[in-house]
Amino acid sequence: MQTVAQDPVASSFHARHAILATDTTRFLQPTPSNRVPFTKLFATLGPSTNTYETIRSVIEAGATAIRMNFSHGTHESHTELYNTVRKVSADLKKEVAVMVDLQGPKLRCNRFPGGSIHLHTNATIDLVASNEMGNDTTITTPFEPMITHCQVGEPVLLDDGYIRLVISEKKSDRLVCKVIQGGELKDKKGINLPMTDLGPMPALSEKDRADVEFALSNFDTDYFALSFVRNPEDVMELKALIAQHGKKAQIFAKIEKPESIRRLDDIIAVSDGILYARGDLAVEIGIAKVPFLQKHVTQRCQHFGVPICICTQMLESMTKNLAPTRAEASDVCNAVFDGADAVMLSGECASGSHPTEAVRMMIELLNETEIQLALSFPAASSLAPHILKQRDEYDGHDFQQGSFEKASYKNIWKVCASAVSLVEQNKAKLIACVPSNSFELRSLSSLQPQIPVIAISTDKSLVRTTRVCRSAFGIFVDKEPSEADLKTILVNEWPVLFKEEDTKSKPFVFIDFRSCTATTMYLP
Numbered sequence: 001m002q003t004v005a006q007d008p009v010a011s012s013f014h015a016r017h018a019i020l021a022t023d024t025t026r027f028l029q030p031t032p033s034n035r036v037p038f039t040k041l042f043a044t045l046g047p048s049t050n051t052y053e054t055i056r057s058v059i060e061a062g063a064t065a066i067r068m069n070f071s072h073g074t075h076e077s078h079t080e081l082y083n084t085v086r087k088v089s090a091d092l093k094k095e096v097a098v099m100v101d102l103q104g105p106k107l108r109c110n111r112f113p114g115g116s117i118h119l120h121t122n123a124t125i126d127l128v129a130s131n132e133m134g135n136d137t138t139i140t141t142p143f144e145p146m147i148t149h150c151q152v153g154e155p156v157l158l159d160d161g162y163i164r165l166v167i168s169e170k171k172s173d174r175l176v177c178k179v180i181q182g183g184e185l186k187d188k189k190g191i192n193l194p195m196t197d198l199g200p201m202p203a204l205s206e207k208d209r210a211d212v213e214f215a216l217s218n219f220d221t222d223y224f225a226l227s228f229v230r231n232p233e234d235v236m237e238l239k240a241l242i243a244q245h246g247k248k249a250q251i252f253a254k255i256e257k258p259e260s261i262r263r264l265d266d267i268i269a270v271s272d273g274i275l276y277a278r279g280d281l282a283v284e285i286g287i288a289k290v291p292f293l294q295k296h297v298t299q300r301c302q303h304f305g306v307p308i309c310i311c312t313q314m315l316e317s318m319t320k321n322l323a324p325t326r327a328e329a330s331d332v333c334n335a336v337f338d339g340a341d342a343v344m345l346s347g348e349c350a351s352g353s354h355p356t357e358a359v360r361m362m363i364e365l366l367n368e369t370e371i372q373l374a375l376s377f378p379a380a381s382s383l384a385p386h387i388l389k390q391r392d393e394y395d396g397h398d399f400q401q402g403s404f405e406k407a408s409y410k411n412i413w414k415v416c417a418s419a420v421s422l423v424e425q426n427k428a429k430l431i432a433c434v435p436s437n438s439f440e441l442r443s444l445s446s447l448q449p450q451i452p453v454i455a456i457s458t459d460k461s462l463v464r465t466t467r468v469c470r471s472a473f474g475i476f477v478d479k480e481p482s483e484a485d486l487k488t489i490l491v492n493e494w495p496v497l498f499k500e501e502d503t504k505s506k507p508f509v510f511i512d513f514r515s516c517t518a519t520t521m522y523l524p
């Protein structure tokens with residue numbers, strides 16, 4: 001077995017050497033089929049996954065969180081999806097986090113008769129602001145200011161930039177566009193205007209506000225995703241709206257605009273999670289910038305203790321095919337390697353031909369990568385000291401994670417680091433805690449110990465937070481556990497969580513967040 005330097009900076013340089021130094025036969029071992037990955041998986045629901053059977057099948061296959069994209073569907077169709085998710089979850093006795101993804105100030109085209117039109121390269125097409133459906137000669141969008149703000153010569157990108165137009169003429173009621181790159185344009189695909197100044201846009205449109213109110217009144221929504229976030233105030237506006245309703249739903253900010261890159265730390269500091277939304281981001285900043293920036297954003301999230309999910313086209317070819325491309329497989333591996341908390345399947349699950357196979361493939365890729373990563377870095381968390389050092393540097397930040405005093409969140413970070421050191425000293429098999437809020441849990445999980453973090457809670461929403469955080473697993477209980485209860489719960493639930501029996505005589509580390517202490521204990 002190789003020895004890996006316990007360098008706190010677990011850079012890809014060290015990682016590369018760790019892999020090179022090992023016995024290569026380990027790469028040829030079969031990936032165990034019963035392992036549960038530490039990296040979490042969002043599945044987007046849509047026409048391909050709108051029945052009890054299909055939703056059950058993606059959750060059984062390993063999806064831990066569900067995304068409902070409110071840019072599509074109706075309140076009625078979302079209610080049906082939501083109720084089915086909760087029913088499946090109850091039937092499988094498996095908590096699933098539910099995220100409502102708000103459209104935000106995103107421009108989209110309306111529907112077309114038959115669901116799509118074909119745009120021929122070099123043809124002309126009109127862009128009109130209207131609520132009517134489009135047709136073969138006209139694309140309609142409800143967004144009125146587009147017509148006044150757009151100028152001749154500016155590009156119009158459709159469907160994440162796959163279809164490209166340029167404005168050739170501006171009339172009082174329409175923009176006449178030349179098709180530079182044609183293709184099939186389906187209902188409600190996105191419109192990006194990277195060269196157009198659209199003036200100030202509200203963070204939440206009327207539609208978003210109505211959607212938030214609907215989701216808070218009708219669902220037990222765990223998360224909202226806020227699209228096109230530009231600054232921390234956008235996130236705070238949604239936080240205030242949720243608080244007005246007396247609810248505790250958390251917020252994932254979507255990083256998909258150049259403005260959000262400029263204010264990255266400030267946005268992460270006030271968010272409960274980040275979606276790295278590569279579809280729109282690639283259109284907005286250029287596709288070549290997206291892969292490296294992903295590594296940067298992932299690191300910043302780890303440093304703040306905020307979960308990050310990598311989104312869009314991860315297994316895109318599985319929308320049609322039964323196997324992904326090699327490049328897609330590498331993309332998933334890299335996301336895990338970089339430290340993502342979660343990955344997302346979008347069109348693959350929402351409208352693809354093989355949603356369950358896409359989930360199974362993702363789980364296999366996550367498992368294989370995590371196994372190799374653990375062998376390359378046998379230490380429980382080589383990241384912890386580095387992350388803590390970085391956190392010390394955030395003293396000046398307007399860090400708003402719940403109602404904490406700065407002193408208390410620093411203590412939480414310290415006890416999490418002590419727990420990880422104890423794991424290493426005592427070869428502990430898991431870290432258990434009874435968190436009183438999601439910040440405590442996220443602080444621990446963001447250190448990415450390579451053993452499970454088990455959160456035991458009487459609060460279902462806290463248990464569901466584990467469904468989006470790397471290494472975290474949740475156990476729901478009726479009453480706050482005593483120390484004796486704790487051991488019984490762990491011994492009983494372990495086989496359920498990890499499909500393995502052997503828990504006897506194992507050391508584990510328990511964190512008491514109230515007293516900010518970490519102790520090594522033994523399972524009976």
Ligand SMILES: Nc1ncnc2c1ncn2[C@@H]1O[C@H](COP(=O)(O)OP(=O)(O)O)[C@@H](O)[C@H]1O
Nearest residue numbers: 044045046047069071072073189346347350351
């Ligand atoms: N709730 C829904 N109802 C109907 N169709 C949906 C729904 N969610 C997703 N879809 C379809 O699945 C496609 C892929 O989903 P997603 O990647 O979330 O969408 P988009 O890229 O348009 O934001 C969408 O473009 C849409 O055609």
Ligand SMILES: C=C(OP(=O)(O)O)C(=O)O
Nearest residue numbers: 277278279280281311312
């Ligand atoms: C996840 C994304 O957002 P949406 O699907 O809402 O366009 C994206 O742009 O990558």
